[in-house]
Structures are given as C-alpha cells and as structure tokens.
Amino acid sequence: MIIVYTGDGKGKTTAALGTILRAIGYNWKVCVIQFIKGSWTYGEMKGLKRLEPDVVLKVLGQGFVGIIDDKKPIEEHIAAAQGALKAALEDVQSDKYDLIILDEINVALNLGLIDLSEVKKLLTGKPKRLHLILTGRGAPQDIIDMADLVTEMKEIKHPYQKGILAQKGVDF
Amino acid sequence: MIIVYTGDGKGKTTAALGTILRAIGYNWKVCVIQFIKGSWTYGEMKGLKRLEPDVVLKVLGQGFVGIIDDKKPIEEHIAAAQGALKAALEDVQSDKYDLIILDEINVALNLGLIDLSEVKKLLTGKPKRLHLILTGRGAPQDIIDMADLVTEMKEIKHPYQKGILAQKGVDF
Numbered sequence: 001m002i003i004v005y006t007g008d009g010k011g012k013t014t015a016a017l018g019t020i021l022r023a024i025g026y027n028w029k030v031c032v033i034q035f036i037k038g039s040w041t042y043g044e045m046k047g048l049k050r051l052e053p054d055v056v057l058k059v060l061g062q063g064f065v066g067i068i069d070d071k072k073p074i075e076e077h078i079a080a081a082q083g084a085l086k087a088a089l090e091d092v093q094s095d096k097y098d099l100i101i102l103d104e105i106n107v108a109l110n111l112g113l114i115d116l117s118e119v120k121k122l123l124t125g126k127p128k129r130l131h132l133i134l135t136g137r138g139a140p141q142d143i144i145d146m147a148d149l150v151t152e153m154k155e156i157k158h159p160y161q162k163g164i165l166a167q168k169g170v171d172f
Numbered sequence: 173m174i175i176v177y178t179g180d181g182k183g184k185t186t187a188a189l190g191t192i193l194r195a196i197g198y199n200w201k202v203c204v205i206q207f208i209k210g211s212w213t214y215g216e217m218k219g220l221k222r223l224e225p226d227v228v229l230k231v232l233g234q235g236f237v238g239i240i241d242d243k244k245p246i247e248e249h250i251a252a253a254q255g256a257l258k259a260a261l262e263d264v265q266s267d268k269y270d271l272i273i274l275d276e277i278n279v280a281l282n283l284g285l286i287d288l289s290e291v292k293k294l295l296t297g298k299p300k301r302l303h304l305i306l307t308g309r310g311a312p313q314d315i316i317d318m319a320d321l322v323t324e325m326k327e328i329k330h331p332y333q334k335g336i337l338a339q340k341g342v343d344f
Binding site: 001003004005006007009010011013014015016017018019020021022023024025026041042043044045046047048049050051144147148149150151152153154155156157158159 | 173175176177178179181182183185186187188189190191192193194195196197198213214215216217218219220221222223316319320321322323324325326327328329330331
C-alpha cells in the first residue's frame with residue numbers, strides 16, 4: 001500500500017509514528033527517512049529509539065527551507081533532500097523493510113528539492129509487500145493518483161489561534 | 173492541552189498512537205482508554221505492550237454499535253462506554269498521568285452511549301499539566317469549542333474505493 005498523509009493540520013507525522021507502533025506489533029522492519037530536518041522532535045527521536053533495532057531512523061534533512069531557522073543556502077537543502085531520496089531508493093530496493101516512511105517528502109517535492117519523476121519511479125518500483133507512507137503538506141496530484149490511501153489532515157483549530165505556545169510532548 | 177482528532181479519514185487513532193510514542197520519549201506516563209471495542213488492532217495492542225509500564229491500556233468497549241459484528245444489545249454497549257467514562261474520570265482526577273487518550277469517545281457521544289455533560293465536566297476538571305486526546309468521527313461542537321487543537325482527518329482516497337481489502341499492519 002502507498003499511504004499519503006497531507007494537508008495543513010497537525011497529525012501527519014504523528015500518524016506515521018502511530019503506524020510504526022502498529023507495525024512493530026506485527027514484528028515488521030521499519031525504516032524512517034527524514035526529508036526535511038525538524039519534522040521529528042526530540043521526544044519522537046527518543047521514543048523511536050526505544051523501538052530499535054526494529055525501527056531504523058535516517059535523519060538527513062537540513063532545516064525547513066525559507067520557513068524556520070533557515071541559515072543554509074538552498075544548495076545544501078537540495079543535497080540533503082537528494083541524499084534522502086538516494087537512501088530511500090536503496091532501502092526500497094533492498095527488500096529489507098516492510099514499511100518505509102518518507103517523512104515530509106511532499107514538502108521536499110513542493111520546494112523543488114527533489115524531482116517528481118524520481119519519486120514516481122520509486123513508487124512504481126517498490127516490492128509488492130512493502131508499504132510506503134509519504135507525509136507532508138501539499139502532496140502533488142501525481143502522488144495522490146498513485147496512492148492507495150490518502151488522508152488530508154485539515155486544521156480546524158490550532159492553539160496558536162488562542163495564543164498558546166507549543167507544548168512539550170504534544171506540539172514539539 | 174485538549175486535542176481532538178475527528179473526521180471520516182484514516183489516521184485518528186493512528187495519530188493518537190503516534191503521540192504516545194512522542195510522549196514516552198519525554199518519560200511521560202500515558203493512559204489509553206478505549207470507548208468502542210475494535211478501535212485498537214492486534215498489532216497496535218502488541219506494539220503498545222512494548223511500551224509498558226509507561227503506557228497503561230484500558231480496553232473496555234463492546235464493539236461498534238450497529239456497524240460491525242454487533243451481537244450485543246445496546247445496553248451492554250452503554251454499560252461498557254459508561255465504564256470507560258468512569259475509568260476516565262478517575263484517571264483524570266488521579267493526577268498520575270501526563271497524557272490520557274480517550275479513544276473513540278466522540279463515537280460513544282454520537283451514539284448516545286455517554287452524556288455530553290459528563291464529558292464536558294471531565295474536560296473542565298482536568299489537572300492543568302494533563303493532556304487529553306479525544307478521537308473519533310463526528311466530534312460534537314461543544315467538544316471542539318473546548319479543545320485547543322482540532323484536526324479533521326478527511327478521506328481523500330481509500331483503498332476500499334479500489335477494491336483492496338484491509339491490509340495487516342496498516343489497515344487493521
């Protein structure tokens with residue numbers, strides 16, 4: 001299955017995390033590849049580490065381009081995202097995993113850090129048993145067309161609207 | 173914070189699971205209370221058990237009323253959901269937990285298995301440090317009004333549309 005979690009609301013990466021917890025219940029091997037740095041919080045990293053070695057975490061991104069704490073030139077972001085894509089292609093082809101999460105890959109696509117055609121090739125060439133989860137807002141229509149399951153996380157209400165800062169463990 | 177995951181799309185309970193993984197990364201104590209049986213799969217149960225004793229799982233529901241495998245009279249569903257609510261009230265007041273997940277409580281509310289006024293009392297009376305996550309489609313407006321963060325999981329595409337059956341580890 002190819003699953004896409006997109007939209008502007010909270011819960012995309014969180015739902016991917018939840019799927020990991022479910023997957024290890026079935027003794028699946030899981031790989032998580034981060035396309036944009038900062039999509040995984042300290043708490044998530046530590047929580048995921050408890051699930052090693054069943055879960056392999058590959059943190060390759062280089063910060064939200066043009067959004068948060070962007071001190072790096074665009075070239076470094078491109079190199080990082082393309083490094084993530086290269087790792088993803090290898091891991092998909094390795095047939096070592098039951099579930100691979102391509103975290104924030106939709107954002108990397110939208111920012112033009114990686115090529116849509118490369119990602120389409122990755123999806124087409126995946127082993128049948130392998131499940132892929134693609135997260136990030138603004139999933140391209142081509143990706144939605146290729147997916148089996150697409151959920152849009154829609155923001156109905158956010159604490160920032162009420163002036164509450166991000167809270168440890170829930171918001172960051 | 174009071175967080176609500178609602179809507180007709182996949183990812184509500186899954187996002188709640190993901191928040192658990194994040195929470196244990198911060199050494200939080202977590203309690204999960206199931207208001208409707210069947211909302212947690214075998215894989216989820218087994219995955220969650222790996223996180224004991226940090227995560228306490230209370231499975232109290234009695235099946236999707238009128239939807240799936242409904243062999244029990246409505247009275248038993250009411251008793252089960254009210255048992256879950258009673259447990260929730262005690263756990264909230266105990267101040268033992270940092271995060272309590274009231275899984276499928278919105279569904280229990282919609283089916284009239286529990287009283288909205290009781291749930292509102294629970295939300296109002298919670299310790300300040302305690303985070304609550306309420307899941308299930310059709311969250312009542314009163315609950316949305318009281319929440320800090322509300323995400324609607326919107327179904328854009330579902331494998332059933334393509335005739336693919338539920339797949340182990342992802343869909344059940």
